[in-house]
Amino acid sequence: MIFEFLDENELSSGSSYNSGDDYMSIDLEEDEDSCDPxxxxxxxxxxxxxxTDNLFRTSSMELKIRLATKEIVKEIKSAKVGVCNCGKTEINGCWLCFQREVSDRLRKAGYNSGICKAKWTNIKEVSAGExxxxxVLDTLxxxxxxxxxxxxxxxxxEFEIVKASQEYNHLISWLPEIYVGKxxxxxxxxxxxxxxxxxCMEDCKMHIAPWRKLKYMQAKWNGIRESKVVLLQDIFPGVLKRSNRLSRTTMVSLLTFDLVESLNSSSCLNSMAIEVL
Structure with a gap:
């Protein structure tokens, strides 16, 4: 697949793609139904x-993230040992763990990445879902x-339809398996x-399910980034190793943990958030 490269600072006053930020100025209102071939x-x-115009025009930032993501996914899938954190042996057995592993590796590679979760309840014309x-946030x-x-x-x-028309299947064949874009x-x-x-569904006389509608699909990628819970063993790894009074390293009580003796400086308590388990 060949991409038309757009530099982040490139401006084209005669195009609807200004620095890759303004997209699809063409009117996308629904056309009137017609049976004319x-x-x-x-x-x-x-x-x-x-x-195709949308997919093939990309920025330098998107291209770098796309290449890094594809390389990470390739490395994970080629690994003999799974990286699932919920007890399963195969990475393909848990989609969320797969996402987290890709996100973690992107962060180690220098990208400000994180998992986002969108969750919504039943509202008008949109059924509940998550x-x-x-x-990835570009703050620079x-x-x-x-x-x-x-x-x-x-x-x-996300856009595949069972028993879809030939025209629709041809259209989505252009879609990449891994999408990276603004x-x-x-x-x-x-x-x-x-x-x-x-x-497609109207032509095939199929019912349009609620999860196929525009508002539902828009809600999928309009989530909030999850915050990482920081445990005591992540904040004070050296303290936990020196403590002989703790029977478990994953459950720490502040009542039996002498922070004053263990910490070199009490000032760091003012800059850390501690979760009491």
């Missing part, structure tokens, strides 16, 4: 053009606002694909 062909050709994904950009880059490790399957780019993709899936 010519109009039907034009609809799918237009969706494909919009989709979704997790990886987010010369622009005033932070840039959010979404990483979805199973992107194509939130604005993802928003445009979701609009294109949701309109295409609606057209």
């Amino acid at each position: 010519g109009e039907n062909k034009l609809f799918w050709e237009t969706r494909e053009k919009l989709l 979704h997790t994904y990886i987010e 950009s010369s622009k005033k606002r932070d840039i959010r880059v979404i990483i979805e490790l199973n992107f194509r399957s 939130t604005e780019r993802l928003e445009s993709l979701i609009k294109i694909l949701c309109l295409a899936s609606k057209k």
